[in-house]
Amino acid sequence: MRVAVWIAAPVLIGALYALLGALGLVGLDAHGFTTEHVTHVLGAGSTWRGIGWSLATATVATAAATVVSAALAITFRGTRIGDRVARALAAVPLPMPHLVAATLGLLVLAQSGLVARVLYAVGIIHAAAGMPALVLDRFGIGYMATMAWKEVPFLSVVAMSVIATRGPRLEEVARTLGATPGAVLWRVTVPVLWRGLAPAAIAVAIIIAGSFEGAYLLAPSSPLALPLLTYERYRTIDAARRADAYVLVLLGLTLAALAVAILEWVRARWDVD
């Protein structure tokens, strides 16, 4: 318990400081208790558009990464050399920092990026503008693709571990009871995988939604993703608006806590089942 408190302490202290800042009690231009920053942030359309954009892109990117990871884990679960090589290759981008992944996404997917240059060289497009806008685009296509690609190795490692440790016995039981290969896959393997992967998927979604580097390099300026909006407020030249960043930080923390709470609720229901 004591260790857990120490681990949580920096976040709790930071959250407390953010709360005091949000209420005008500490920080730049603090003039005593006020709810002005809270009402300003909660009443601003940009806040909810930013949260909506961050949650939507994080959800899509996480879903894509989860499906790909599960497929990889199921396809390459064997002990043949090909399976082992495939598993090792899937984990290659794991140590890559998010900043490097985002820079790579930019270099590959921008309108003057590698893909565009190849398409130009083979005559499919005739100018940079002919390449669809995949980065800094409103829908965050390049952002989601890059984030999903970055998270596949982590989720694959988890998925492979889940299948290796929990799958074989239950699948064997199902087969013994006469289940077809399809039934084993959809009624045993996939549910086992999903239950094992869910906590990791939630963690990945929170990481993506809070990722500053990826959003800074790949996300559009409108709507402004939650981490960018928070950073912008934190360093705005308007001293009176800088405490808005504390409110946004608290909103981000609340959303992360909600995601964890939902996961715990779902897990509790699984345990009852």
Place this chain on the structure above:
Amino acid sequence: MWRGDPSINRYVDDWVAPRLRQRFGITLNAVPGQGAELVNTLVVERDANRRFGTVDLVWINGETFFNLRHEGLLYGPWAGRLPTAAEVDSASPIVSRDFEQIPQGYESPWGTVQFALVYDTARTPHPPETYEALRLWIHAHPGRFTYDQQFTGLTFLKCLMYALNGGVGRFQGGFDSVRYTEARDRTFAWLKEVTPDLWRHGVTYPQDIAQLDRLFANGEVDFAMSNNQNDVVTKMRSGVFPPSSRSYVPRDGTIANTHYVAIPFNAPNPAGAMVVANFLLSPEAQAEKARPEVWGDGTVLKGDTVAHRFAVPEVAPEYSIRLQDDWRARIRR
């Protein structure tokens, strides 16, 4: 200090630092941090009652100076006591006023720059000379112009605001809310009119000047911009921009301003900071810094200041603050 430009970093780390060590036994450890981040750091240190902070000297300009002075986060006055202070070109309004604020010895000038547009002579042999010509150029070349969301883009917006509203003279003498609102509306009308023909139809804007530089270098847009008219030379030499790149100042004028160094209220070594500030002001250090292949930053010393063409000064910081807030709320959305 802002550590985003390798040329400036080289000047500080490889030219200034060794001389400070050799001549004064001072170790200069340049750390990243700029503008609002500096203010936030000092506010947190003040809130935590840290008598001795983490930095001795900060590189700032008007908006940051405004916030630091307002919060009482600067040590001073000290700048007038520097031996080289007598050599500063205090007759120049661009040097002696920082966003219309009198430094009062709380900051010492370091260099002057002027905002300029950057273009590629191979792609754009005849760049537009006025903002009206720029408007027509944007319509004639859809998707080839944009500006960034940070400091440089804001300077572009201020230049535009002056030009479209009868010149900088109308904005001098402190902040005037009514005058600002009129000027803002006229400026935003200009922006809204060109927005459909901006890069990505103005739906998104480059996050910072580095992203705009990248778009320009990769041929996605035909103009970059810089707060330093000589920046293009350093970027060409380092291979960031194509060799046919040039910078220019539209005839309607662009903002020239001075950047300064200041000492935080809790600097552990203010005396050492003053020695460094004095060295940065020395003719030798100013001349080295002014070389385009080094940094291309204008000197602040008498007799040496480059006569800026079509230069206009900064006005009260409230204009920048309001313009940035309103641009985010009404144009970017």
